[in-house]
Amino acid sequence: MTATLPRVDTAPAAAVKRRRRSLGWVAVVPLLAFTAVAFGLPAWAVLDGAFTDKGTGAYTTANLTASLQGAYLTALVGSVKLSAVSAALATLLGLPLAQAVVTSRHRALREAVLTASGVLANFGGVPLAFAFVATLGNAGVLTRHLDLTDKGWDLYSFWGLVVVYLYFLIPLMVLTITPALEGLRVQWREAAQNNGATTAQYWLHVALPVLLPTLLGGFVLLFGSAFAAYATAAAIVGSSVPLITLQIADALSGNVLVGQENVALALSLDMVLVAGLVMAVYLPLQRRSARWLA
Template sequence: MLGTLPFFVYVAVVLFLPFGVLAVEAFRVTDPVTFDEGWSTDNIARITEGASGRAYLGSLRLSAVTAVLGAVLGLALSVAILRTRRGRLLRRLVLTASGVLANFGGVPLAFAFLATIGSAGVVTSLLTETLGLEGFTLYSMTGLGLVYLYFLIPLMVLTITPALEALRPQWREAADNLGASGWQYWRYVGGPVLAPPVLGATMLLFASSFAAYATAKALVGSSVPLVTLQIADSLQSNVVVGAENLGKALALGMVVIVGLVLVFYAWVQRRAQRWLA
């Protein structure tokens, strides 16, 4: 028990203390006339309307779309790797690359995409000059989603591959012996077993996309409504009197949403372990 004390101290200082500060400061307001500080739920109400509400909707929409696409593409890639004849070597190479790409983000990732398919990127210039393709812009919600998939797909591969490997061959053999088709096997055996880990991995991708900041900041600035960018603007820019803690209220809402997603992810993972253990 004593050996785990540093861990609990670290969690308390890094996780619970900032959350407690946000939970308190989000309800503090300043009267614009008397400049007296008090307690109110005005900041909480403001994050659901106006620019803050649009930022939340933008982040939720972007996170949901990229999480689903990343989960589908990552699952397909994992299945393809495991079905190859030389799967052991290929699996090792893909998992190693996925471990690197899943942690490659921020400003370097934004710069790599700008240099490649940005408005003056190498590939963009080549396609424009040779094929005359125009219309796509990286500085939009669609372009940002494409960049997010760069690290979400490898993250899905890392998360779902162990679950795919845990599917026992005896289950498929038993289904074949009983006359089940491939569709029936995945409908009644493989699908229900894989559903919890796939759903949990999708929730993990959603949380990762929802909390991303540096890549979006370097790529689109404040032109795309995202809650992480809205928080940065609220903390760094001049704010209206009485809304000094609006950024903290936005951050509190983010923490609550991500916390609920991770709690659901942990619950799904426990159910998945019953079948894949």
């Protein structure tokens, strides 16, 4: 005789799983609705206005063509150049600072630096511009005491704006790279030392190749942050340094030419495309870095 096992009915369990899955979708609906209203509608307005002729209301590519010519193209190139230079310098300066924080034996100092970095990375706009004008402007405290004007310093220039951007980009780089530095395993350094490698050789052949995706990802993140900045540059340099964000503001307000609102939307679309390219580079680099440091 063969014993027969009791039959287990899996239908109720499957029904419970389907019910939970449906309830999960219901819980996500408010988030999807908020995303559609807060991001979808503005994105559609920008896309529709960028391809619409303001006079006739017909769809056209004239706005995009105009956004890539003359002063608008100069402003786009200027924003890319400013963002790239600022991000590169912040990456180079933020890495050793983050390494010093990670290797510090003083826990209080480490927490203080990371906390300050979190605050400074979000400090920008008009308050930051005012602080630099009062400190390093033409009549700033340090400018007068150190005679910086006689030495060629000018806050209201391209390099002056780079220095201002470094104020919040370096702390952002510290916050970005610190988890990756903490993920470097002690065994890797010990193995390199046991094989006769110096500290420089360890960093050149082990640490930096592992950190490279995170460094490049951090650079891309800093580039995007600098590329989207507006209030700080507007308060410091005005129109003396051509930037795409300032051109958008001028076109919307009609400071230069009247009726250029749709060209401003085309410029905004150009910024969205650049930001999309930035994210397309950033996300794969983050995934590759996470595989090494997990």
